[in-house]
Amino acid sequence: xxxxxxxxxxxxxxxxxxxxxxxxxxxxxxxxxxxxxxxxxxxxxxxxxxxxxxxxxxxxxxxxxxxxxxxxxxxxxxxxxxxxxxxxxxxxxxxxxxxxxxxxxxxxxxxxx
Amino acid sequence: xxxxxxxxxxxxxxxxxxxxxxxxxxxxxxxxxxxxxxxxxxxxxxxxxxxxxxxxxxxxxxxxxxxxxxxxxxxxxxxxxxxxxxxxxxxxxxxxxxxxxxxxxxxxxxxxxxxxxxxxxxxxxxxxxxxxxxxxxxxxxxxxxxxxxxxxxxxxxxxxxxxxxxxxxxxxxxxxxxxxxxxxxxxxxxxxxxxxxxxxxxxxxxxxxxxxxxxxxxxxxxxxxxxxxxxxxxxxxxxxxxxxxxxxxxxxxxxxxxxxxxxxxxxxxxxxxxxxxxxxxxxxxxxxxxxxxxxxxxxxxxxxxxxxxxxxxxxxxxxxxxxxxxxxxxxxxxxxxxxxxxxxxxxxxxxxxxxxxxxxxxxxxxxxxxxxxxxxxxxxxxxxxxxxxxxxxxxxxxxxxxxxxxxxxxxxxxxxxxxxxxxxxxxxxxxxxxxxxxxxxxxxxxxxxxxxxxxxxxxxxxxxxxxxxxxxxxxxxxxxxxxxxxxxxxxxxxxxxxxxxxxxxxxxxxxxxxxxxxxxxxxxxxxxxxxxxxxxxxxxxxxxxxxxxxxxxxxxxxxxxxxxxxxxxxxxxxxxxxxxxxxxxxxxxxxxxxxxxxxxxxxxxxxxxxxxxxxxxxxxxxxxxxxxxxxxxxxxxxxxxxxxxxxxxxxxxxxxxxxxxxxxxxxxxxxxxxxxxxxxxxxxxxxxxxxxxxxxxxxxxxxxxxxxxxxxxxxxxxxxxxxxxxxxxxxxxxxxxxxxxxxxxxxxxxxxxxxxxxxxxxxxxxxxxxxxxxxxxxxxxxxxxxxxxxxxxxxxxxxxxxxxxxxxxxxxxxxxx
Numbered sequence: 001x002x003x004x005x006x007x008x009x010x011x012x013x014x015x016x017x018x019x020x021x022x023x024x025x026x027x028x029x030x031x032x033x034x035x036x037x038x039x040x041x042x043x044x045x046x047x048x049x050x051x052x053x054x055x056x057x058x059x060x061x062x063x064x065x066x067x068x069x070x071x072x073x074x075x076x077x078x079x080x081x082x083x084x085x086x087x088x089x090x091x092x093x094x095x096x097x098x099x100x101x102x103x104x105x106x107x108x109x110x111x112x113x
Numbered sequence: 114x115x116x117x118x119x120x121x122x123x124x125x126x127x128x129x130x131x132x133x134x135x136x137x138x139x140x141x142x143x144x145x146x147x148x149x150x151x152x153x154x155x156x157x158x159x160x161x162x163x164x165x166x167x168x169x170x171x172x173x174x175x176x177x178x179x180x181x182x183x184x185x186x187x188x189x190x191x192x193x194x195x196x197x198x199x200x201x202x203x204x205x206x207x208x209x210x211x212x213x214x215x216x217x218x219x220x221x222x223x224x225x226x227x228x229x230x231x232x233x234x235x236x237x238x239x240x241x242x243x244x245x246x247x248x249x250x251x252x253x254x255x256x257x258x259x260x261x262x263x264x265x266x267x268x269x270x271x272x273x274x275x276x277x278x279x280x281x282x283x284x285x286x287x288x289x290x291x292x293x294x295x296x297x298x299x300x301x302x303x304x305x306x307x308x309x310x311x312x313x314x315x316x317x318x319x320x321x322x323x324x325x326x327x328x329x330x331x332x333x334x335x336x337x338x339x340x341x342x343x344x345x346x347x348x349x350x351x352x353x354x355x356x357x358x359x360x361x362x363x364x365x366x367x368x369x370x371x372x373x374x375x376x377x378x379x380x381x382x383x384x385x386x387x388x389x390x391x392x393x394x395x396x397x398x399x400x401x402x403x404x405x406x407x408x409x410x411x412x413x414x415x416x417x418x419x420x421x422x423x424x425x426x427x428x429x430x431x432x433x434x435x436x437x438x439x440x441x442x443x444x445x446x447x448x449x450x451x452x453x454x455x456x457x458x459x460x461x462x463x464x465x466x467x468x469x470x471x472x473x474x475x476x477x478x479x480x481x482x483x484x485x486x487x488x489x490x491x492x493x494x495x496x497x498x499x500x501x502x503x504x505x506x507x508x509x510x511x512x513x514x515x516x517x518x519x520x521x522x523x524x525x526x527x528x529x530x531x532x533x534x535x536x537x538x539x540x541x542x543x544x545x546x547x548x549x550x551x552x553x554x555x556x557x558x559x560x561x562x563x564x565x566x567x568x569x570x571x572x573x574x575x576x577x578x579x580x581x582x583x584x585x586x587x588x589x590x591x592x593x594x595x596x597x598x599x600x601x602x603x604x605x606x607x608x609x610x611x612x613x614x615x616x617x618x619x620x621x622x623x624x625x626x627x628x629x630x631x632x633x634x635x636x637x638x639x640x641x642x643x644x645x646x647x648x649x650x651x652x653x654x655x656x657x658x659x660x661x662x663x664x665x666x667x668x669x670x671x672x673x674x675x676x677x678x679x680x681x682x683x684x685x686x687x688x689x690x691x692x693x694x695x696x697x698x699x700x701x702x703x704x705x706x707x708x709x710x711x712x713x714x715x716x717x718x719x720x721x722x723x724x725x726x727x728x729x730x731x732x733x734x735x736x737x738x739x740x741x742x743x744x745x746x747x748x749x750x751x752x753x754x755x756x757x758x759x760x761x762x763x764x765x766x767x768x769x770x771x772x773x774x775x776x777x778x779x780x781x782x783x784x785x786x787x788x789x790x791x792x793x794x795x796x797x798x799x800x801x802x803x804x805x806x807x808x809x810x811x812x813x814x815x816x817x818x819x820x821x822x823x824x825x826x827x828x829x830x831x832x833x834x835x836x837x838x839x840x841x842x843x844x845x846x847x848x849x850x851x852x853x854x855x856x857x858x859x860x861x862x863x864x865x866x867x868x869x870x871x872x873x874x875x876x877x878x879x880x881x882x883x884x885x886x887x888x889x890x891x892x893x894x895x896x897x898x899x900x901x902x903x904x905x906x907x908x909x910x911x912x913x914x915x916x917x918x919x920x921x922x923x924x925x926x927x928x929x930x
Contacts, residue, residue: 024134027129066161074889106122109122
């Protein structure tokens with residue numbers, strides 16, 4: 001339950017702050033949320049990773065869907081040398097997820113004595 | 114343990130942020146975190162394909178309300194209440210769709226690519242500065258400022274671009290900025306001037322003074338006259354033969370000293386002339402940078418009113434070189450192709466007139482040898498006196514490196530492009546360049562006046578402001594006039610490198626603009642141009658025209674326009690898509706007659722028989738075309754191998770001359786291949802080039818029976834402007850045509866804008882190989898390519914706003930409160 005609340009909190013706060021602040025604001029967000037929720041370190045990693053994976057991959061998926069893969073087809077050729085729009089969505093989620101995951105983990109480890 | 118865990122995870126988290134925020138981890142890679150962030154990165158460039166909503170904007174700088182309707186191809190129709198608002202909004206809307214392209218093109222002309230691409234662009238930046246593009250742009254900017262009305266409108270355009278840039282957040286930047294990691298900068302009038310100079314650099318560098326000098330040094334004057342004749346007997350001039358000139362010639366302009374290098378001059382230019390680098394560094398214009406335009410009088414159309422067509426041929430690029438627009442104000446209602454970054458319509462029509470442009474192949478550039486007093490290079494010789502050199506220091510900023518300073522010496526003629534510090538010139542030759550593009554001029558005014566033009570007189574008046582690059586402006590009016598004029602500033606230029614120590618060699622004589630070749634309502638009922646030689650022998654002034662263009666397109670177009678008196682828009686479409694290869698029809702019969710068939714068997718013989726039956730059409734589904742094009746290319750290379758000496762740049766005779774030569778000259782020493790000990794004859798190189806061509810095809814495709822058809826083999830591509838961003842290019846566009854064919858579509862070059870205006874029903878048909886949007890994440894980025902490849906058209910929505918209100922995709926209303 002705590003995990004799910006943490007994930008939702010990470011998603012909501014990140015989504016709001018991303019509108020004004022640079023992309024790396026997701027790191028302090030995950031850090032602070034996991035600190036305040038006092039999660040175990042591996043749960044904290046999951047909270048950060050899943051939160052940002054869902055947020056970033058989800059956003060990318062919605063944008064990509066509305067765009068009918070026009071841009072993701074081209075950008076995936078740039079990165080993977082072949083047309084793989086879905087891989088680009090996953091990669092987006094993983095990048096955000098890793099940053100938030102490790103930040104969340106650090107936050108949780110600071111919290112407990 | 115916990116403390117170690119905290120430290121470790123913190124370090125990993127911070128390291129991830131730092132790494133993902135850092136550009137260029139792999140060469141050219143963006144900062145991945147920034148780039149993939151769906152809120153600010155590239156995903157923001159992915160536009161919805163079916164969700165469009167109206168926009169209301171409050172923009173500082175507008176005087177009144179402006180309405181912009183976007184139609185189903187995203188063509189903007191701008192309705193403004195005054196011209197300044199119109200130009201303002203043209204700038205705003207163009208920036209919204211083409212910002213990155215506008216900026217990179219001016220950065221290229223200004224020699225500022227290093228700022229974005231790093232030191233690998235240094236030779237290009239130095240060259241563009243040393244040939245004086247910035248110098249010319251500064252002169253043009255100052256010239257435009259002298260005309261208050263032009264100045265206000267150019268400034269309004271810039272203000273519009275800046276109004277758009279000002280409100281951009283990084284997430285809104287075009288994707289290329291995000292990939293290359295930089296930000297848009299302010300748009301200024303000098304950039305408008307730079308764009309026009311960039312055009313001049315593409316379209317007015319048709320001189321071969323150095324190559325001609327070398328050729329004469331090596332082969333003599335007679336061969337020069339023979340292989341590079343001013344006119345060919347079968348030439349079909351722009352101004353029909355026998356047209357009377359409507360002006361009294363200026364007799365002072367007649368006597369022109371012959372510039373042919375003779376005696377010691379030739380030896381001066383001989384092998385010490387080590388301009389190996391010249392060819393490599395200054396890219397020579399392709400004979401492909403041609404274009405077609407024509408206008409047909411009402412006497413030859415079904416409707417009884419004129420038709421006008423234009424298709425300029427340029428490098429096929431994305432974002433597209435042209436941006437289609439409809440501009441309406443109380444003074445104009447104009448539609449056509451605009452050049453992103455510059456105001457007005459360049460090739461288009463309004464409710465009274467239509468016009469289009471093709472390039473005039475005039476020589477408007479000369480090279481002067483400079484004699485310095487001493488090694489300080491402070492003074493140089495003119496008429497026995499020493500003149501002072503001016504120095505211009507070019508500050509080239511380089512991404513990731515320190516600034517590069519380049520000192521360019523300026524003479525009375527212009528910049529010394531090659532001076533030993535540039536272009537690894539081994540011998541100490543100092544060459545100054547003089548070029549009409551260095552002079553201040555106001556081409557903008559020509560287009561502004563054409564945009565508002567009502568009749569023939571307005572058209573002629575508009576052209577008087579036009580200087581460089583020389584263009585053949587075709588014209589038609591709804592009231593029934595047709596005309597064409599070759600317009601530009603035309604000094605009596607030289608064909609060879611000339612001696613700068615004598616002022617008599619300078620451009621002391623310039624043809625008056627009123628005396629430029631023109632014809633109105635000729636008897637034959639049409640006017641046309643396809644870059645060919647402009648005039649017959651009765652024209653009273655010397656014409657330095659470089660002759661790299663061929664008459665093939667002109668001959669074909671004129672034939673098709675003569676064939677019928679019942680022309681309509683559909684017939685015009687057929688002409689623009691015509692694939693008949695006039696050059697092949699002249700060259701191939703001789704090749705087929707001369708080839709020794711007894712030496713061929715099997716697949717080769719089959720290929721030859723396919724050529725016997727070929728109808729000379731470079732159609733996309735033809736295989737014979739592949740045999741022919743490969744053979745013709747090899748033949749030309751083998752025949753003119755004498756001109757491929759890397760230490761001595763020369764040019765090859767044009768294709769028409771090649772066909773004439775093969776047919777009529779059986780014994781020339783040019784048939785001998787320089788690479789072999791043997792002495793080749795005409796028949797031998799016909800056979801050898803055929804063998805080589807067929808071997809090339811076999812190597813590429815396995816066997817001759819497996820070769821694909823012409824459209825597949827040619828594999829036309831529309832290339833993204835940045836060489837690193839191939840993923841944004843469009844590859845393998847299946848279509849017919851080739852160089853020197855009316856449908857001049859080659860592998861990467863072709864009709865960059867097709868337009869047909871029918872004054873019968875006031876309808877126009879147009880499209881270009883790309884799309885209105887410059888964003889690779891938009892469905893309007895390349896949506897016109899497929900129709901373009903098939904030779905199909907869209908009907909321009911040249912409509913009143915009540916009609917557009919019904920058909921629009923969405924509407925933008927801007928005003929200043």
